[in-house]
Amino acid sequence: METKESAKTTICTLNDLIFPVEMKDNPRNTNSEYSKVVTGIIKGNEFDLNYCSPRYALVPNEMIFPKIEDVLNANGITYSPSYKHINNVRFYADYTINDKRYGYRMNGTNDIIQPMLRVQHSYNGLTKYKIVFGYFRLVCSNGLVIAVEQMKEYNLVIVGKHTEQILHSFEELNTMLQNFGQNAKQVTSDIVAKYELLGGRAVTNVQDRITEVLKAVKVTAVDNSKFNTVNDIVNRITKEATDPTLGYGGRVNDWLIYNGINQYLHSDRTIVAPELRMETDSKVFEYMLENV
Secondary structure: OOOHHHHOOEEEOHHHHOOOEEEEEOOOOOOHHHOEEEEEEEOOEEEEEEEEOOOOOOOOHHHOHHHHHHHHHHOOOOEEEEEEEEOOOEEEEEEEEOOHHHOEEOOOOOOEEEEEEEEEEEOOOOOOEEEEEEEEEOOEEEEEOOOHHHHHHOOOEEEEOOHHHHHHHHHHHHHHHHHHHHOHHHHHHHHHHHHHHHHOOEOOOHHHHHHHHHHHOOOOOOEOOOOEHHHHHHHHHHHHHOOOOOOOOOOOEHHHHHHHHHHHHOOOOOOOOHHHHHHHHHHHHHHHHHOO
16 A cells, blocks of 8 residues: 555656666575565665565666667657656656657647656566656646557557566667657547547536546545545636636636546645556546546
């Protein structure tokens, strides 16, 4: 079960992620499952990061994040990176792709979305290595999920469990980026069609729709004297619907509902790790696509 401490992320730099790390024998008497220890040198001090069995395959961050950036650079993709970690054992990077050729403006609005790559890795096994293609809105830095159907069709998720799979993932990423570059118009069209489907659904009773979605995906709505989840999401949606620069003219649709819930899920009101937020985010998106 996640706790505030185990799920709290810290914003950092790439150098903060690529500290020296190694796996060696555990000097203490223990069973085979804990006979190895992963240690790291963090700001000049040695820390034990994980106790594991000899089967554990340690892949240092320096063999992952810089390599991913090499692939992006080799494909001529301009991007802005951001990095986070949890207790120096779970690591996350978002690469927001700035190239305007790959951007998209939601119909009838000034709401612009751009592609994003999200990468995760860990030294304690709690966060599985994964590269996920998604989008983000310029108005909000949170990532947007892609429908499962398009994820599968265009191979937009790369997962690695073992060392060989992780090292091979850079070739897969290169192929993914090249395919996207060559077929960007079609891929983008198929992906944003699902966003536009939500954007074309007007919502009159905003509170009821939010309550319905939260209940369906099993997100507990807080309701006490200090905070109300539904009201918080309504306020987020209202702010965007009435923002003259976005062009929604005060009208609320399922796209804004989804984004309001997305912002709540990725806010400090929740205490789960980023990958669990994305899982719930995906459930919200898929539910809203299928249930008007």
